[in-house]
Amino acid sequence: MYEVKTFNAIAQSGLDTFTDNFEINQTDEPDAYLIRSVNLLAADFPESLKIIVRAGAGVNNVPLDRATEKGIAVFNTPGSNANAVKELVVALMIDTARNLFAAHDYSNAHTEADVSQRTEKDKTKFNGTELAGKKIAVIGLGNVGSMVANAALNLGMKVIGYDPYLSANAAWRINNKVKRVDSIKKAVKTADFVTVHVPKNENTIGLIGTKEMTEMKDGVVLFNYSRVGIVDNHAAVKAIRNEKISHYCTDFGEPVIANQPQITITPHIGGSTLEAETNGAIQGANTVMDYLENGDTTHCVNLPNMQVSFETAYRITVIHQNVPNMVGQISTQLAHYGINIENMANAAKKSVAYTIIDIDGLNQNNESDLITALNSIVEVYRVRVIKHQ
């Protein structure tokens, strides 16, 4: 039996996906965390914890290096909420172009009789523009950005994309009418709308600051549906005062941007749809099960991604440093315990590596000694023995 601890609201359909081999929120010694936005950066992790799955995209709330050193695999559920974010960005583009928020406030601020009388006179205050023919710059063309780019094309917009790290898979998803450029400056300089869809990390904090805003067209509408800090909010407030930015929409509130008519703050609801929460929870539950029962690391963000068919009686998985002679040291220990290797796979990602060893026989009396011996190799972070279900 494996134990799963959940944080935040995880859709019931995801919890229902777990088989009888998994218990939810029953102990203080969980094998898995299934989370959304909970901040784990300063959290202590129990020794029992082997996997953290973020139902969603961003993993900036998880201390990846510390998790790796504790032998904890961290995953996300890529794409599970991308359509939800896309639809919100499209909705807000239309809202800003057609002054919908101001129009709604106007109607609510008057009595019904008043509104009927004044409507025809006052409506010119809310004249808008259309999206067709306008230009949008999409910074980051992954799951969300590619969907925003394609949707904008379908609305008749011109789309410029910037993503220097675009994966080949992601590139296939992008309509070939999206014009790709090699700098933020080229992307934003003639755009009416600029939207940012990148992960938050040391390279993307302040990605859109005073310099980038200066390069934008006067009157641009800016979106940050990625994370707080990727757009510099202080710079955005100044750019609004200077009439560089006409409207700024973001999913992440901060005191500096509170209560300003040209700023729309949504309370981190980009991924908050029934469909997205269901997708993320189901994908997350399957990820927990695949890792705990098979050692599968597809979509793992801190370990190399490996998917090896599990056909033997046992599988040993080892998370370790990516240094010479690790496979040699591991094989030596297995030989010492008389274990014959049926299949072995090893891959590395930067400084960490993952080794999967499939074996047919394991003397149960030796199992804990073997784990202790493998764990005593100083470069090893975590050893697991998985019995084929």
Ligand SMILES: NC(=O)C1=CN([C@@H]2O[C@H](COP(=O)(O)OP(=O)(O)OC[C@H]3O[C@@H](n4cnc5c(N)ncnc54)[C@H](O)[C@@H]3O)[C@@H](O)[C@H]2O)C=CC1
């Ligand atoms: N507001 C919300 O509720 C949500 C927010 N997000 C945020 O949006 C981010 C993106 O989500 P996805 O598209 O699903 O992730 P993704 O991983 O599919 O795509 C991110 C893209 O950003 C690109 N990128 C990385 N650094 C870049 C840089 N310096 N300049 C330009 N491109 C860069 C990558 O190459 C990748 O193609 C997430 O990391 C998360 O922080 C995602 C979903 C919901």
Ligand SMILES: O=C(O)CCC(=O)C(=O)O
């Ligand atoms: O769980 C949520 O609603 C947040 C979604 C999000 O920010 C993400 O997937 O990165």
